[in-house]
Amino acid sequence: MNFNLSKYMCGRVTLTKESVPVNHRFAKQVNEAELVPNYNIGPTQKVGVINSEEPEHLQFLSWGLQITVNHHPTLLLNARADTLLERKTFAPLLEAGQTCFMLVDSYYEWSTTSKANRHPYRILLKDNDLFGIAGLYKRIVDEQTGEETIQFTSITTEPNPMLSKIHDRMPAILPIGHEMDWLKPQANPKDYLTMLQPLNEKLLQMYTVSNEVGKLTNNYPDLIKPYEYPAQPEQLSMF
DNA sequence: CCAGACGTTGTT
DNA sequence: GTCTGG
DNA sequence: CCAGACGTTGTT
DNA sequence: GTCTGG
Numbered sequence: 001m002n003f004n005l006s007k008y009m010c011g012r013v014t015l016t017k018e019s020v021p022v023n024h025r026f027a028k029q030v031n032e033a034e035l036v037p038n039y040n041i042g043p044t045q046k047v048g049v050i051n052s053e054e055p056e057h058l059q060f061l062s063w064g065l066q067i068t069v070n071h072h073p074t075l076l077l078n079a080r081a082d083t084l085l086e087r088k089t090f091a092p093l094l095e096a097g098q099t100c101f102m103l104v105d106s107y108y109e110w111s112t113t114s115k116a117n118r119h120p121y122r123i124l125l126k127d128n129d130l131f132g133i134a135g136l137y138k139r140i141v142d143e144q145t146g147e148e149t150i151q152f153t154s155i156t157t158e159p160n161p162m163l164s165k166i167h168d169r170m171p172a173i174l175p176i177g178h179e180m181d182w183l184k185p186q187a188n189p190k191d192y193l194t195m196l197q198p199l200n201e202k203l204l205q206m207y208t209v210s211n212e213v214g215k216l217t218n219n220y221p222d223l224i225k226p227y228e229y230p231a232q233p234e235q236l237s238m239f
Numbered sequence: 240c241c242a243g244a245c246g247t248t249g250t251t
Numbered sequence: 252g253t254c255t256g257g
Numbered sequence: 258c259c260a261g262a263c264g265t266t267g268t269t
Numbered sequence: 270g271t272c273t274g275g
Contacts, residue, residue, distance in 0.1 A: 010240075011240025011241080012240050012241085042240060042241080042257060043240065043241095043256090043257065044256075044257050045257070065264095067262095067263055067264070068262080068263065069262075069263065069264060070262085070263095071261095071262095074263090074264065075256095076264055076265075077240075077265080078264090078265055078266080079264080079265080080264090080265070080266095083264095087263080087264075088262080088263050088270095088271065088272055088273085089263055089264070089271095090264095092270080092271070092272095107240095108240075109240085110240070110241080112266090112267060112268080120240090120241095153264095156265080156266090167266095167267095168266085168267080169265090169266070211241095213240095213241090214240080214241050214242070215241075215242070216240085216241070216242080216256095216257055217242095217257085
């Protein structure tokens, strides 16, 4: 079996808020973290994460868990929810309660259902609120310096009907309002998996955005604006 | 995830 | 086409 | 015991 | 680090 390691879903997110109301469930974490609105966060970049060790703090961690595959260092951005307990890399983390979630207010997805109309979409809650994407984290100690860092990967699951129109996976968005349950120790590792269901599409909205978002160095408010693409005729495979 | 590169040796 | 870097 | 692996998505 | 295969 050949694996292509360079392709992932759920590889871009945003955290555009500077603050939230004081009675918001994430008020403590967000309002103490001195947020800088970010419209284009990608792999290896710092993303706001809350983990089971310090659920009261929003930390900014580099996105990706590094492992070695075929002698090559490989960055894992995503872990599949359905095989978490079968994977040597992920099962020990789940069993040890090394759970976390990315705190974001949208993610980008490039539609793959049509070659002619391959555009980036922005997906967010209908009420534009913050949400959590489930993940697993790992402490890494540098042998030389003794320096300790935290790496993490986000979790993907089956798409709901709305998102299945553009992609065959979606991020494991934690149940709205119950995000902290993901950080609590579970009696059985399997109990974690029940929290990794596709989020109901009724809570979500999506729209196409400019392909300027593809370039990771672009980062400005216009990236999250709706952008209409002229309809392209599908390529016919015959004639 | 997309964008962008895609090569080696020796010398500074 | 396929890998690397961000 | 040691050696070697350890992973996901998209496209066809 | 930890598991699997030999």
